[in-house]
Amino acid sequence: MKNFILAIGIVVCLTAVCSAQTQKIGYIDLQAVVRDSKAGKAAKSSFESEFKTKRDIIEQKTRALENMKQDFIKNSSVMNETTRIQKADQIDKNEKDLNRTREDFREALQKKDLELTQKILKDIEGIISRIGSQDGYTIIFERTEAGIIYGNPSADITSKVVQAYNTGK
Numbered sequence: 001m002k003n004f005i006l007a008i009g010i011v012v013c014l015t016a017v018c019s020a021q022t023q024k025i026g027y028i029d030l031q032a033v034v035r036d037s038k039a040g041k042a043a044k045s046s047f048e049s050e051f052k053t054k055r056d057i058i059e060q061k062t063r064a065l066e067n068m069k070q071d072f073i074k075n076s077s078v079m080n081e082t083t084r085i086q087k088a089d090q091i092d093k094n095e096k097d098l099n100r101t102r103e104d105f106r107e108a109l110q111k112k113d114l115e116l117t118q119k120i121l122k123d124i125e126g127i128i129s130r131i132g133s134q135d136g137y138t139i140i141f142e143r144t145e146a147g148i149i150y151g152n153p154s155a156d157i158t159s160k161v162v163q164a165y166n167t168g169k
Contacts, residue, residue, distance in 0.1 A: 023138040026157045027148050028128060033158060034120050038166045043116035050112060054105040061098045068094060127164045131157060 034040040072087050079087065132140050140157065141148055 024136050026132070026135075026137045026140040026155050027143050027151045028140060028156070028161055029143040029158045030121065030124065031144065033124055033162050033165065034117060037120070037124075037162050039120050039123070043120060047109070047113055047116060051109055054109065058098070058102055058105065061094075061101060065091070065094050065098055124161060124165060127161055128157075131160060131164065 035044075068087075068091055072084075072091060076084055076087075128140060131137070135157075137157075143151070143156075143158075
């Protein structure tokens with residue numbers, strides 16, 4: 001339904017734009033701007049660094065849990081009942097802790113990714129508005145959200161926005 005409404009909106013906009021003689025249409029690939037800009041690359045590097053740190057913690061906890069399980073399997077036949085129950089409970093507790101840690105890290109990384117992306121998009125919005133106004137664009141579409149399958153490369157302002165964003169202009 002959302003796509004249908006978006007498609008109708010695009011058709012209405014294009015009809016209005018096509019009926020005017022001096023209208024200028026552009027489009028931008030925001031994902032490319034985020035990916036190719038200096039700020040986007042810095043955000044990706046920061047995100048990957050944080051991801052690696054969290055991944056290392058998860059791997060360390062996973063190895064410790066596996067070692068604990070292997071030790072339990074190997075030695076359970078010589079353990080008394082109380083020790084066996086305590087070790088099994090400890091393994092269960094560590095497994096739950098590992099799963100909670102994974103989930104917490106996943107949520108934290110998603111939040112960080114969203115924050116970094118939204119900051120860049122907020123900065124880019126002003127640049128797009130300025131370019132649109134200075135260069136006389138009637139409308140600028142976002143390539144993926146508008147569902148643009150093909151657009152004349154001359155209407156693509158992605159590299160212009162990346163350049164303006166990188167230079168701070």
